[in-house]
Amino acid sequence: MPAQIPATALQLQSLVRADQVVELFLATVEVPEPGPDEVIIRVGAAPINPSDLGLLLAGADLDAAVFAGSADRPVVTAPLPEAAMRAMQGRVGVPMPVGNEGAGTVVAAGSAAAASALLGKTVAAAGGGMYSEYRCVPASLCLELPDGTSEFDGASSFVNPLTALGMVETMRLERHVALVHTAAASNLGQMLNRLCIAEQVPLVNIVRRQEQDELLRSAGASYVCNSTSAAFMDELTDALTATSATLAFDATGGGRLASQILTCMEAAATAAAGSYSRYGSAVHKQVYIYGSLDRGPTELTRNFGMAWGVGGWLLTPFLQRIGPDGIERLRRRVAAELTTTFASSYTDQVSLAGALQPGAVAGYARQATGSKYLIVPSG
Amino acid sequence: MPAQIPATALQLQSLVRADQVVELFLATVEVPEPGPDEVIIRVGAAPINPSDLGLLLAGADLDAAVFAGSADRPVVTAPLPEAAMRAMQGRVGVPMPVGNEGAGTVVAAGSAAAASALLGKTVAAAGGGMYSEYRCVPASLCLELPDGTSEFDGASSFVNPLTALGMVETMRLERHVALVHTAAASNLGQMLNRLCIAEQVPLVNIVRRQEQDELLRSAGASYVCNSTSAAFMDELTDALTATSATLAFDATGGGRLASQILTCMEAAATAAAGSYSRYGSAVHKQVYIYGSLDRGPTELTRNFGMAWGVGGWLLTPFLQRIGPDGIERLRRRVAAELTTTFASSYTDQVSLAGALQPGAVAGYARQATGSKYLIVPSG
Numbered sequence: 001m002p003a004q005i006p007a008t009a010l011q012l013q014s015l016v017r018a019d020q021v022v023e024l025f026l027a028t029v030e031v032p033e034p035g036p037d038e039v040i041i042r043v044g045a046a047p048i049n050p051s052d053l054g055l056l057l058a059g060a061d062l063d064a065a066v067f068a069g070s071a072d073r074p075v076v077t078a079p080l081p082e083a084a085m086r087a088m089q090g091r092v093g094v095p096m097p098v099g100n101e102g103a104g105t106v107v108a109a110g111s112a113a114a115a116s117a118l119l120g121k122t123v124a125a126a127g128g129g130m131y132s133e134y135r136c137v138p139a140s141l142c143l144e145l146p147d148g149t150s151e152f153d154g155a156s157s158f159v160n161p162l163t164a165l166g167m168v169e170t171m172r173l174e175r176h177v178a179l180v181h182t183a184a185a186s187n188l189g190q191m192l193n194r195l196c197i198a199e200q201v202p203l204v205n206i207v208r209r210q211e212q213d214e215l216l217r218s219a220g221a222s223y224v225c226n227s228t229s230a231a232f233m234d235e236l237t238d239a240l241t242a243t244s245a246t247l248a249f250d251a252t253g254g255g256r257l258a259s260q261i262l263t264c265m266e267a268a269a270t271a272a273a274g275s276y277s278r279y280g281s282a283v284h285k286q287v288y289i290y291g292s293l294d295r296g297p298t299e300l301t302r303n304f305g306m307a308w309g310v311g312g313w314l315l316t317p318f319l320q321r322i323g324p325d326g327i328e329r330l331r332r333r334v335a336a337e338l339t340t341t342f343a344s345s346y347t348d349q350v351s352l353a354g355a356l357q358p359g360a361v362a363g364y365a366r367q368a369t370g371s372k373y374l375i376v377p378s379g
Numbered sequence: 380m381p382a383q384i385p386a387t388a389l390q391l392q393s394l395v396r397a398d399q400v401v402e403l404f405l406a407t408v409e410v411p412e413p414g415p416d417e418v419i420i421r422v423g424a425a426p427i428n429p430s431d432l433g434l435l436l437a438g439a440d441l442d443a444a445v446f447a448g449s450a451d452r453p454v455v456t457a458p459l460p461e462a463a464m465r466a467m468q469g470r471v472g473v474p475m476p477v478g479n480e481g482a483g484t485v486v487a488a489g490s491a492a493a494a495s496a497l498l499g500k501t502v503a504a505a506g507g508g509m510y511s512e513y514r515c516v517p518a519s520l521c522l523e524l525p526d527g528t529s530e531f532d533g534a535s536s537f538v539n540p541l542t543a544l545g546m547v548e549t550m551r552l553e554r555h556v557a558l559v560h561t562a563a564a565s566n567l568g569q570m571l572n573r574l575c576i577a578e579q580v581p582l583v584n585i586v587r588r589q590e591q592d593e594l595l596r597s598a599g600a601s602y603v604c605n606s607t608s609a610a611f612m613d614e615l616t617d618a619l620t621a622t623s624a625t626l627a628f629d630a631t632g633g634g635r636l637a638s639q640i641l642t643c644m645e646a647a648a649t650a651a652a653g654s655y656s657r658y659g660s661a662v663h664k665q666v667y668i669y670g671s672l673d674r675g676p677t678e679l680t681r682n683f684g685m686a687w688g689v690g691g692w693l694l695t696p697f698l699q700r701i702g703p704d705g706i707e708r709l710r711r712r713v714a715a716e717l718t719t720t721f722a723s724s725y726t727d728q729v730s731l732a733g734a735l736q737p738g739a740v741a742g743y744a745r746q747a748t749g750s751k752y753l754i755v756p757s758g
Contacts, residue, residue, distance in 0.1 A: 309690030
């Protein structure tokens with residue numbers, strides 16, 4: 001092991017305790033010797049994605065969080081509601097490293113060609129546990145970044161880019177011709193907007209605020225509907241009629257938004273069909289829920305005929321569906337367009353210890369569209 | 380046209396009027412000369428299925444129904460709520476014949492071989508408008524019944540038998556190994572129970588009353604769960620664990636039953652997996668809603684991971700999916716087992732005029748499991 005690599009490093013961990021409390025803290029973990037197919041990454045930047053929050057926060061009640069420990073070794077504890085605790089039974093007593101993805105420099109590598117080729121390179125990695133100063137991961141989980149790409153630019157190379165690509169690919173696999181996206185002003189939403197423009201896929205963006213409407217339109221969006229507008233249902237139906245979109249990806253999950261989208265899709269399909277059908281239109285209308293910004297129940301009014309589906313959508317099963325060749329194709333594209341189509345932006349940058357300060361926890365737990373945290377472990 | 384066929388016949392029709400009222404009445408319609416590929420059926424028996432009620436009642440408020448007309452020409456009128464009226468725009472002012480299926484005797488036939496071969500035969504027909512004394516339908520929509528089968532036995536040869544078969548076929552097409560069925564003591568449910576026993580497909584029956592539990596168990600059911608029981612979730616989870624059922628067909632639609640089924644499927648899958656997975660089990664869990672006994676919204680709590688789907692299921696698209704050969708295979712099986720596996724029973728038998736009397740309308744509109752009406756148009 002070269003001298004500049006420490007024997008131990010800090011890692012952010014989340015522990016669900018048997019006393020129904022989640023505890024967030026910085027653990028000191030060993031930096032191992034990499035195996036033949038592994039590399040050691042000095043992590044430069046790792047985003048806090050909504051998909052990290054389930055593992056990190058475990059559904060805790062953060063209004064009752066207690067912040068303790070020292071400035072460089074903070075400890076956050078928060079109680080878990082009964083329902084969250086039931087769902088977490090499988091991880092009680094097991095400290096979990098957190099952070100789906102990040103980017104950094106390969107400072108040590110195993111003997112296998114695929115690993116040793118990465119030594120000294122800037123890579124992105126979907127390795128899990130990326131909220132760490134150093135992280136040992138299989139070389140196969142790394143994406144070598146083009147020369148000159150910074151760790152900052154590469155931090156979000158997987159989750160959002162592959163999700164945006166996955167939405168467009170799913171649309172094609174399931175024979176739809178256009179997309180609807182909610183929480184559309186998010187980092188992912190802006191990325192999807194750029195991707196759909198590049199791919200000439202009509203995209204109906206659903207937002208909640210006027211400035212989000214303006215942000216997307218200034219980025220070239222043709223269809224933006226504000227769900228808080230009194231004319232929302234009519235405006236959405238018009239956009240669906242114009243685009244023939246019959247597939248939506250919904251980040252909110254709870255409430256009636258998925259149902260409203262299906263209702264408007266059915267109105268658009270019925271208008272296009274021109275005649276009455278007792279079971280509604282024959283056009284299949286699909287909403288995939290991929291997030292849970294609203295944790296309340298999904299309410300479906302079912303006034304949209306019988307040709308509809310609502311389901312969960314997750315990146316990993318999608319990647320399994322397209323297989324290794326499909327994944328490789330998407331990874332190459334992400335690497336090539338990391339600072340254009342797939343660029344991310346962050347509103348807040350924190351150290352590992354900074355990620356456990358009250359303001360930061362409240363900030364990322366709120367999941368407000370437009371707010372995005374980047375952890376800089378070696379910062 | 381032979382002398383015994385009248386020039387006109389009575390037909391039950393449903394009209395949505397522009398003044399937001401549905402009107403049910405007996406129209407006098409012409410009995411046409413059959414085209415080359417058509418036959419004229421003197422309808423002997425036609426069931427009132429839940430799938431007929433949407434067209435017949437149009438979502439009217441039957442508590443406010445007015446019964447007028449004469450004993451042999453009754454007229455029922457009932458107001459349509461605003462939401463129902465919006466959904467019915469396509470049929471305003473157009474009287475609709477009703478009755479998906481029925482059975483009768485072919486009393487006239489066109490010149491084509493397929494039509495003329497049916498002359499004098501007892502047939503079942505999925506012709507629509509079967510609440511008629513005489514009905515002209517394409518010969519291709521007829522199922523010739525085995526010698527000795529009565530019109531009574533043949534009345535329900537399509538909707539319920541093909542739906543039960545469709546559930547089992549869908550299970551196989553979508554790679555599930557067992558089924559869950561709600562409102563399981565219905566005519567369809569009893570049929571599915573017999574079919575699953577014959578096919579050795581594990582079936583979890585969900586009912587609401589103790590006597591329905593007993594009815595199904597006395598018919599050989601292995602798994603019956605009562606959704607009104609305090610231990611329902613535990614009992615359902617146990618049945619799902621025992622059967623590995625990950626596909627449910629739900630007749631209720633509204634409320635939380637679909638969500639509860641998914642929750643219990645996830646509990647069974649998680650217990651089987653044995654280890655914690657942050658996004659829930661990878662096992663895909665599916666609920667198809669094929670009825671709407673509860674017209675309220677479907678509420679999904681989403682505490683069942685990400686690998687799930689809920690959607691509408693309808694017989695016609697399923698039949699399109701399996702194609703003409705598949706349909707023919709299922710039709711033959713139904714004809715052969717019409718008085719055994721696919722036998723139906725009726726609690727009430729009414730004439731066309733009798734179907735528009737207050738007691739009958741209240742009876743079938745209630746859609747109580749165990750109550751089933753048969754219209755006998757020539758009775």
